[in-house]
Amino acid sequence: MRAIVVSDVSEYSVENVPDPVPRAGDVVVEVKASGLCGTDVHLVRGELTPLSYPFTPGHEVAGIVADVGGDPTAPREGSRVAVHPFIECGSCATCRAGRPNICAFPTMIGAGGRAGGCSEYIAVPARKVYPLGDLSFAAGVIAEPLACVVHALSRVVAPAERVLVVGGGVSGSLFFDLLTARDAPSVVVVDTAPGKRRAATARGADAVYYSVDEAIEAHGANFDLVVDAVGAPGIFERAVDAVAVGGDILQFGIPGDQVRASFSPGLLYRKEFRVIGCRGLGDDYPAAIDYLREGAVDWASLVEPPVGLDSFGPALEDVETGRVQRSILAP
Numbered sequence: 054m055r056a057i058v059v060s061d062v063s064e065y066s067v068e069n070v071p072d073p074v075p076r077a078g079d080v081v082v083e084v085k086a087s088g089l090c091g092t093d094v095h096l097v098r099g100e101l102t103p104l105s106y107p108f109t110p111g112h113e114v115a116g117i118v119a120d121v122g123g124d125p126t127a128p129r130e131g132s133r134v135a136v137h138p139f140i141e142c143g144s145c146a147t148c149r150a151g152r153p154n155i156c157a158f159p160t161m162i163g164a165g166g167r168a169g170g171c172s173e174y175i176a177v178p179a180r181k182v183y184p185l186g187d188l189s190f191a192a193g194v195i196a197e198p199l200a201c202v203v204h205a206l207s208r209v210v211a212p213a214e215r216v217l218v219v220g221g222g223v224s225g226s227l228f229f230d231l232l233t234a235r236d237a238p239s240v241v242v243v244d245t246a247p248g249k250r251r252a253a254t255a256r257g258a259d260a261v262y263y264s265v266d267e268a269i270e271a272h273g274a275n276f277d278l279v280v281d282a283v284g285a286p287g288i289f290e291r292a293v294d295a296v297a298v299g300g301d302i303l304q305f306g307i308p309g310d311q312v313r314a315s316f317s318p319g320l321l322y323r324k325e326f327r328v329i330g331c332r333g334l335g336d337d338y339p340a341a342i343d344y345l346r347e348g349a350v351d352w353a354s355l356v357e358p359p360v361g362l363d364s365f366g367p368a369l370e371d372v373e374t375g376r377v378q379r380s381i382l383a384p
């Protein structure tokens with residue numbers, strides 16, 4: 054079968070590789086759509102460590118179950134599914150505590166652990182595929198980042214009535230949609246990119262700003278919930294200023310290892326805000342797929358028409374430069 058093989062930092066090609074060999078408990082999925090996101094950019098550029106080469110990227114995957122290997126409990130062959138890309142070990146302390154997303158020994162599909170969806174077929178554990186029903190494969194791709202957002206919002210303690218979302222990309226847009234679906238009275242969006250500010254306005258954001266400072270100037274330090282959906286330097290410090298007394302800061306974007314933040318612990322004392330980490334996704338796929346099915350999420354505005362494996366390079370660059378929100382490969 055054909056697959057993208059990343060052999061070193063920023064070195065990749067389409068290659069003929071052996072068909073995936075399913076392990077016990079696996080099913081084989083014929084990939085119909087594989088999303089490319091900022092994580093893939095970081096992976097291909099060698100900015101996320103540790104990572105071993107070669108690997109096949111693609112962790113936002115939807116397709117058709119092609120082989121269940123005789124497992125009667127697996128979804129039927131021919132069913133349309135989305136693939137949960139994070140495989141927890143199931144036995145470490147955090148897994149036993151019911152927090153598989155922070156497993157100590159995880160395996161990521163498409164991030165070096167197991168071959169990802171930028172290929173014609175992948176083998177994945179049967180328990181990691183979720184029926185899509187009649188949802189499109191592109192919607193199935195969005196199920197992955199949406200499940201991460203569902204997980205993140207499950208960690209919020211404050212009432213989340215006045216919300217500041219930093220970042221108007223796919224994640225920020227999904228936060229906006231879910232918060233709106235949950236009747237948040239006010240969601241303000243910040244992004245430095247004019248196109249993403251226009252998109253946030255089109256989505257119905259109460260207000261849209263270039264910077265957190267502008268948002269504070271207009272609304273005061275009154276945000277019950279501040280979501281950093283970017284992870285860039287400087288955002289955390291500004292979030293500390295923007296968050297209301299008793300509010301929450303969600304660290305959703307992934308800051309690089311070199312990013313540092315400095316702020317006055319006195320603010321933490323006086324405002325009694327919470328800083329909440331949220332990593333990946335746990336058992337959040339069914340809820341994410343339900344949101345997609347209910348139409349709570351405008352996923353169609355976030356995805357590009359699918360392109361073939363041969364267009365992997367340009368499709369990745371489109372994401373990297375911010376020209377598109379989400380590239381989709383159809384292997």
Ligand SMILES: [Zn+2]
Nearest residue numbers: 090091092113
């Ligand atoms: Zn992703």
Ligand SMILES: [Zn+2]
Nearest residue numbers: 142145148156
């Ligand atoms: Zn574990």
